Amino acid sequence: MKKLVLAYSGGLDTSYCARYLSKEKGYEVHAVSVNTGGFSKKELVDMEEKALVLGVSSFKAIQAMDDFYEKVVKYLIFGNVLKNNTYPLSVSAERIIQAIEIVTYAKKIGAQYIAHGSTGAGNDQVRFDMIFQIIAPEIEIVTPIRDMTLSRESEIAYLKENGIDFSWEKAKYSINKGLWGTSVGGEETLTSSNPLPSSAYPSQLEKSTPEQISLGFDKGELVSINGTIKDPVTNIQELTEIASKYAIGRDIHVGDTIIGIKGRVGFEAAAPLIIIKAHHLLEKHTLSKWQQYQKEQLGNFYGMLLHEGNYMDEVMRNIEAFLVDTQKNVCGEVFVALHPYRFELNGIQSKFDLMNASFGNYGETNKAWTGADAKGFIKMLSTPAKIANQITNNND
Structure with a gap:
């Protein structure tokens, strides 16, 4: 049989994939769930029971919270990463580690195929496919929901026809x-x-x-x-x-x-x-102010590349090395x-x-310079603008 690893969450799309790929396409399906903090022990047990009912050959739960922290979250903290100054990249960051763990497991068991339940309308398809193709270009990617443009209703109807009558009532949120x-x-x-x-x-x-x-x-x-x-x-x-x-x-x-x-x-x-x-x-x-400035630029860049699935690019390792060095x-x-x-x-x-330096207190006292020093500093600092202003006025 054709050995296939399925990125399995227990939801409707991956449940459809589990049944369809094993029953209709003849794959030996090995369902894998990667826990980056979203599942309790009971939820993982329930997930395994349902996966076996759907017809998979095996179910594997990979605990990846520590890896998720060490490989991703730590750098999001170091870089103070908030996408558009708002979002801490909660889900998009997880998908990177989930993809890496899944393809690593597929290589370990000698699978020739990897499947996921992404549609063709979201970000996750890009993140999963990019990681899979970069790490294991020899493994073929299988995506029934995307390729057949399946509706939620058609997936439920297929599962019911095959005796799978789990509750698929869509939650409001x-x-x-x-x-x-x-x-x-x-x-x-x-x-x-x-x-x-x-x-x-x-x-x-x-x-x-x-x-x-x-x-x-x-x-x-x-x-x-x-x-x-x-x-x-x-x-x-x-x-x-x-x-x-x-x-x-x-x-x-x-x-x-x-x-x-x-x-x-x-x-x-x-x-x-x-x-x-x-x-x-x-x-x-x-x-220092220049450390903070450079960190802000590179932190934002790191977050953007991570969000868009470019985690495997070597520039990410370069930025991580910089971020680590700034944290001493x-x-x-x-x-x-x-x-x-x-x-x-x-x-x-x-x-x-x-702020504990002995040079002085902002707006109160100074101990490292005199009033004359301050006047000279200000005069020199303003000189470039004085020159530009004079030239502009003389040519109006």
Whole structure:
């Protein structure tokens, strides 16, 4: 039989692929789910049971949260990456690691084919196909939903005809949860004017009394919450648990898709937004202005390439090396206040705080120069503009 690895989520599209490819096309289908923080143990057990009913030869759940953090999330934090100054790349970042894990598994078991359930109208088809083609060009990609332009109704009808009568009732809102945030899509996000209702978000307001927390960073990584040291993945999960009770991190992202059309999606990302903003504040105190400037350019560029599936380009490794090098002094604590629907950054404490220099206090006292020095500096600084202004006026 033709051995095929299916990127399997348990949803309608991948369920159709599992049944169709094994029954109609004669593939030996091996379903693989890559957990980047979106599935509980029970959900994975249920997923396996359904996959076997659909006719797959095997089911494999790959735990990839640590890899996801080390290969992607860490650099999104270092680069303070927010797509269009809004979105922390929650779902798009996950797809990269999921694709890498799937193609790695396919090569491991000697599969000649890889399949996924993407349609021809979204970003994921690009991300999956690019990773698959770059890492394993010898493996053929199979995409029934895209190639046959299947409707939701036709997929359900086919499965029912084959005795598969799972509940395929479409939820009013599509929720994609992961370590680095949760996307929320609904009829409102198909418009340009309507907001998502509060009830659409997975976390509802549970706490109204403000809470003060401290986030500890070491070389740019979140290593502690309120002084308790744990690994970054655990800290992200715990901060999500703490902050989501305040319904923090809700927003709607509008951006340019890889395929050239505009897209709008809601998201909830309490921990990512707090971490990125807290990390950025710490950098303002510990990095020079030119470090910050270059980081902003390269961080945005890194996020754009990642979003569009270009993770395997060597320039990404170059940017990662730069980002790591900038984090040597990004160490200390950031003090954060949590409120319903928002948070405040109250300040930082760091042994590398550049405000602690002995040269003086901004707007108050100076110890490294005299008044005459200041006058001379200002005179020289203004000279180029004086010249340009004089020439322009003389030629009007």
